Amino acid sequence: MDIKAILARIxxxxxxxxxxxxxxxxxxxxxxxxxxGLRQGQAEEVAQDTFLRAWQxxxxxxxxRAEFSTWLFTIARNLALNELGRASxxxxxxxxxDLPDAACERxxxxxxxxxxxxxxxxxxxxxxLPADDRSALALAYFKELDMAAIALIEGCTAGAIKxxxxxxxxxxxxxxxxx
Amino acid sequence: xDDIDTRLEADLLQVPDDFTExxxxxxxxxxxPTKTSQRRExxxxxxxxGGAALGLSQLLAFMFGMWAASAAM
Numbered sequence: 326m327d328i329k330a331i332l333a334r335i336x337x338x339x340x341x342x343x344x345x346x347x348x349x350x351x352x353x354x355x356x357x358x359x360x361x362g363l364r365q366g367q368a369e370e371v372a373q374d375t376f377l378r379a380w381q382x383x384x385x386x387x388x389x390r391a392e393f394s395t396w397l398f399t400i401a402r403n404l405a406l407n408e409l410g411r412a413s414x415x416x417x418x419x420x421x422x423d424l425p426d427a428a429c430e431r432x433x434x435x436x437x438x439x440x441x442x443x444x445x446x447x448x449x450x451x452x453x454l455p456a457d458d459r460s461a462l463a464l465a466y467f468k469e470l471d472m473a474a475i476a477l478i479e480g481c482t483a484g485a486i487k488x489x490x491x492x493x494x495x496x497x498x499x500x501x502x503x504x
Numbered sequence: 505x506d507d508i509d510t511r512l513e514a515d516l517l518q519v520p521d522d523f524t525e526x527x528x529x530x531x532x533x534x535x536x537p538t539k540t541s542q543r544r545e546x547x548x549x550x551x552x553x554g555g556a557a558l559g560l561s562q563l564l565a566f567m568f569g570m571w572a573a574s575a576a577m
Contacts, residue, residue, distance in 0.1 A: 335537070343531060347524045352515075359516030368517050376527045383537035444516055466512050494508055501508070 328393045335383065347376055350394070353467045354401055360463035361405045362452040371408050375401040395474040398467070402460055402478055409456065450500035458493035461486050 326349050334342035354375060358368035378400050379386075386396050451459055457479065464475045472483040479486060520526070 338536065340528070340531065340536065344524050344528050347527050351519050351523055355517045355519045356515065360512055363517075365517050369520060369523070372523070373527055373530065377530055377534070380531050380534060380537060443511075447511055448516065462512070466509075498508055 329388065332383070332386075332388075332393075343376075343380060346379075346393075350376075350397060353469070354397075357398065357401060357463045357467060358405055359448075360451060360466065361409065361459060362448055363405060363408065364448075367408055367412065371401065371404045374404050378404070391477055392469075392474060394467075394469045395477055398464060398470065399478045402464075406456055406460070446501065446504050450497055450504070453500055454493050454496055458489045458496070461489040462493040462497070465490055 326345070328346070331342045331345055351372065354372050355368055358371055363371060375397065379397055382400075386393065390396075391399075451462075454462070461475060461479055464470055464478060470478070472486055476483045476486045479489075481489075
């Protein structure tokens with residue numbers, strides 16, 4: 326995808342070009358937010374806010390400083406951490422689609438139930454990691470970001486990122502094996 | 505690639521089918537971003553630094569004045 330060309334089109338007044346950026350990054354962004362431990366509703370809000378903020382501050386983006394993906398995921402990281410902090414401070418209870426159904430409206434096949442339980446277990450294990458380790462781990466699975474880019478987003482060195490990743494995976498493995 | 509990698513690479517969340525449309529609807533209510541020139545940004549930073557330097561020099565002058573007045577007593 327030619328980000329430079331898309332940004333040039335937006336500068337010339339073609340708003341619809343931004344939709345191409347949204348379509349390209351939406352799935353990796355939701356992937357990141359899921360690995361950060363956000364629930365579906367939270368992730369949808371944070372993802373929307375990420376793109377909105379990117380739109381509002383597009384004039385501040387400098388291609389010579391970082392790739393667009395790095396810049397976008399820096400915004401996403403900050404919003405995700407704010408949301409997680411806000412949710413834990415307000416001791417929010419999950420609502421809507423996040424609530425496990427007490428009485429199912431429709432019967433779910435056993436595989437679907439097991440998948441949901443698996444994802445919940447993984448989510449709880451991820452939430453037990455320190456936020457910095459979790460964020461580094463969450464970013465590592467987006468192939469457009471290399472170690473240098475992740476280090477830029479996290480505000481540390483590539484060496485520190487490698488340490489965080491190793492530590493996070495080890496801890497995650499321990500947590501999942503103990504459940 | 506181990507089991508952890510497989511689980512973390514899987515889609516933990518779903519992207520709503522109309523997500524792009526939702527975002528673009530909100531963007532339609534916002535003004536178009538205008539490119540600020542780098543030169544203008546540098547001038548803005550220079551003005552900010554100049555103001556800070558002026559403020560600091562006034563503070564130091566005040567402190568010196570206080571010291572001079574108290575030393576004269």
